[in-house]
Amino acid sequence: MVLVLTEVICATELKKLKKQPKITAKERLHDFRSLFQKEDAVLIVISADPDSLAASLAVKSILRYRVRKIVVGYPNEIRRLSNLAMVDLLKIKARRIKSIDQDKYDKFIILDSQPSHNPMFQDIKFDAVLDHHPISGDWETSFADVRPDYGSVASMMVEYLRAAKLKPSVAIATALFYAIKVDTRNFEKQANIADATSFRYLFNIANKNLVRKIELSEMRLSELNYFKTAFDTMKVSNNRLYAHVGRVFSPDVLVIIADFFNRVHPVSWVFVSGIHGERLVVIFRCDGYRKNAGVLASKAFGEIGSAGGHREAARAEVPLKNLDKQDQDFDTQTLRRLTRRHI
Ligand SMILES: [Mn+2]
Numbered sequence: 001m002v003l004v005l006t007e008v009i010c011a012t013e014l015k016k017l018k019k020q021p022k023i024t025a026k027e028r029l030h031d032f033r034s035l036f037q038k039e040d041a042v043l044i045v046i047s048a049d050p051d052s053l054a055a056s057l058a059v060k061s062i063l064r065y066r067v068r069k070i071v072v073g074y075p076n077e078i079r080r081l082s083n084l085a086m087v088d089l090l091k092i093k094a095r096r097i098k099s100i101d102q103d104k105y106d107k108f109i110i111l112d113s114q115p116s117h118n119p120m121f122q123d124i125k126f127d128a129v130l131d132h133h134p135i136s137g138d139w140e141t142s143f144a145d146v147r148p149d150y151g152s153v154a155s156m157m158v159e160y161l162r163a164a165k166l167k168p169s170v171a172i173a174t175a176l177f178y179a180i181k182v183d184t185r186n187f188e189k190q191a192n193i194a195d196a197t198s199f200r201y202l203f204n205i206a207n208k209n210l211v212r213k214i215e216l217s218e219m220r221l222s223e224l225n226y227f228k229t230a231f232d233t234m235k236v237s238n239n240r241l242y243a244h245v246g247r248v249f250s251p252d253v254l255v256i257i258a259d260f261f262n263r264v265h266p267v268s269w270v271f272v273s274g275i276h277g278e279r280l281v282v283i284f285r286c287d288g289y290r291k292n293a294g295v296l297a298s299k300a301f302g303e304i305g306s307a308g309g310h311r312e313a314a315r316a317e318v319p320l321k322n323l324d325k326q327d328q329d330f331d332t333q334t335l336r337r338l339t340r341r342h343i
Pocket of ligand 1: 153
C-alpha cells in the first residue's frame with residue numbers, strides 16, 4: 001500500500017482506504033519534499049535499529065540543502081553490539097531523544113515506526129510517517145507512506161534516492177544494504193520484489209567487508225576475559241565439554257562461548273554455565289543427532305529451576321537457593337556432576 005496525502009489524515013481513515021492511489025516514486029518524492037522549507041529544523045524520530053538508522057541517513061541526504069538542520073533522535077538505548085558496530089563503523093549520527101529540546105524543531109518525521117508504537121512518540125505531532133509495519137493505533141499526519149508489503153523501510157528509501165537521482169555514498173549504501181539484510185533476515189522472511197530490486201541496486205555500491213564486520217560484531221573486548229576463564233576451567237571427557245565461567249555481567253556471553261565450543265570437533269556435547277544475579281544459567285549445545293539438549297536440560301534442572309529448548313540447543317536457569325552448593329563453590333566439576341548422569 002502506498003499512501004501519500006497532502007492533507008492531514010488519521011490512521012483509522014488510512015486503514016479504510018482500500019484503493020491504492022496510483023503514484024510514481026517521483027511524485028512521492030516531490031510530495032515529501034514539499035513539506036519542508038529552507039528555514040526548517042527537522043527532527044527524525046526512530047526506534048534505533050539497522051533499518052531505521054539506515055533510513056534516517058537516506059532522509060538526511062534527500063533533505064540536505066533543503067532545510068536548515070536535521071537531527072535524528074531515538075528513545076531506546078542501543079545495546080545490541082552489531083547495532084553499535086553499525087553506528088561506529090558507518091559514523092551514523094543520532095542522539096537520545098531525551099537530550100533533545102523538541103521546541104527547537106519545526107518538522108517531525110517518524111521512520112520505520114508509527115506514533116502509536118511508543119508512548120514517547122505520542123505527544124509529537126508528526127508531519128510525515130514512513131513505515132512498513134501494518135497501520136496500528138490512532139494518529140494523524142500530513143504525509144503517510146506506509147507499505148506493509150515491503151520487507152524494510154530501507155527498500156522504500158532506495159526508491160526515494162533513485163527518484164531524486166541521488167547516488168548513495170558507500171556508507172549510506174552499506175547501511176541500507178545491511179538494513180534490508182537484517183529486516184528480511186537475508187530474504188528468508190517476507191519480502192517483496194521491490195526489496196530485491198533495491199538490494200540489487202545497492203549491491204554494487206555497498207562495502208560488503210564492512211557488512212560482514214558489523215554482522216560478526218557480537219562481543220565486547222571486556223568479555224574476552226570470560227573466554228579466558230572458560231579455557232582455564234574447561235574439562236573434556238567422552239567428547240563432552242564442560243566449563244563453568246563464574247559470575248557474568250550478562251548471560252549472553254555464555255551463549256557465545258557455548259556456540260564457540262560447539263565448533264570443536266569431535267566435541268558432541270557442550271555445557272557452559274555461569275552465575276548471573278541470583279541464578280545459575282546453563283547453556284546446552286549438541287549436534288542434535290540422536291541427542292536432545294532440551295530433554296536433557298529439563299531432566300537435569302527442570303525440578304529445581306526452569307529448563308527447556310530444542311534438540312541441538314537448550315538453556316536452564318536455577319535460583320541459587322535451590323542449589324546444594326554456595327555459588328562460589330560451584331565449579332566445572334559441579335556442572336559435570338549435575339548433567340552427566342542424564343546424558
Ligand atoms: Mn523495519
